Amino acid sequence: MSGTSAALQPPADAAPPVRHPDAPAPGELLGAHYGECFGCGGAQPHGLHLAARAGEGVSVTAEFTVRPAHQGAPGLAHGGVLATALDETLGSLNWLLRTIAVTGRLETDFARPVPVGTVLYLEARVTAVAGRKIYSTATGRIGGPEGPVAVRADALFVEVKVDHFIDNGRPEEIRAAMNDPDQVRRARAFEVNP
Numbered sequence: 167m168s169g170t171s172a173a174l175q176p177p178a179d180a181a182p183p184v185r186h187p188d189a190p191a192p193g194e195l196l197g198a199h200y201g202e203c204f205g206c207g208g209a210q211p212h213g214l215h216l217a218a219r220a221g222e223g224v225s226v227t228a229e230f231t232v233r234p235a236h237q238g239a240p241g242l243a244h245g246g247v248l249a250t251a252l253d254e255t256l257g258s259l260n261w262l263l264r265t266i267a268v269t270g271r272l273e274t275d276f277a278r279p280v281p282v283g284t285v286l287y288l289e290a291r292v293t294a295v296a297g298r299k300i301y302s303t304a305t306g307r308i309g310g311p312e313g314p315v316a317v318r319a320d321a322l323f324v325e326v327k328v329d330h331f332i333d334n335g336r337p338e339e340i341r342a343a344m345n346d347p348d349q350v351r352r353a354r355a356f357e358v359n360p
């Protein structure tokens with residue numbers, strides 16, 4: 167079963183997404199947006215360590231290997247972890263729009279069980295943009311990049327300013343991020359006209 171609720175249908179005045187002229191080239195690894203990120207950061211031992219690459223247009227591909235720390239049922243990936251992999255892949259589309267956006271809504275279909283040890287081959291693309299609202303879709307395949315779809319998601323991301331994090335994040339992590347030149351550079355790389 168699959169489907170998208172009315173909240174994820176782009177409005178009539180939505181526009182096709184525009185790849186930012188300074189977006190990373192197709193094939194380029196995007197790297198982590200934050201080292202402590204559970205989805206993509208290298209500093210989280212049990213994190214997903216998801217590695218995303220720019221694709222054509224406003225699309226990305228990514229791979230995530232399911233490890234024992236990601237189990238829900240014995241030997242199978244936890245659904246929430248798989249949703250995280252989809253969320254993170256969709257979030258990495260920000261690099262191509264050069265927009266900072268956070269997930270407002272994420273609708274996920276779980277079509278097949280995903281065993282520990284599996285490589286999940288993810289693909290995501292932006293389908294439409296309406297003001298601050300960014301509509302996107304993703305799939306995760308198993309057995310290879312052309313294998314059967316195990317999970318899929320449709321999402322609405324909402325554009326925010328860097329202040330969203332500064333105002334809402336715990337002060338110690340925000341302070342550390344603002345004192346880290348690499349982090350400041352990465353945050354700026356997400357912004358239009360940095």
Ligand SMILES: CCCCCCCC/C=C\CCCCCCCC(=O)SCCNC(=O)CCNC(=O)[C@H](O)C(C)(C)COP(=O)(O)OP(=O)(O)OC[C@H]1O[C@@H](n2cnc3c(N)ncnc32)[C@H](O)[C@@H]1OP(=O)(O)O
Nearest residue numbers: 173199253254257268269270271324331343344350353356
């Ligand atoms: C230098 C130091 C600083 C460090 C900087 C670090 C840079 C890092 C760079 C990049 C980070 C990227 C991270 C990616 C990680 C993966 C993605 C995630 O997991 S993100 C985490 C989970 N998501 C949240 O925590 C959002 C929590 N929610 C909110 O904060 C708000 O609800 C927010 C921002 C989503 C919207 O709030 P509003 O007050 O700004 O705007 P309103 O008016 O409510 O919504 C705008 C439009 O969107 C629709 N909308 C909002 N939420 C919706 C929903 N759930 N369903 C449908 N529509 C929704 C509304 O109906 C409205 O539409 P109409 O303009 O009226 O047409």
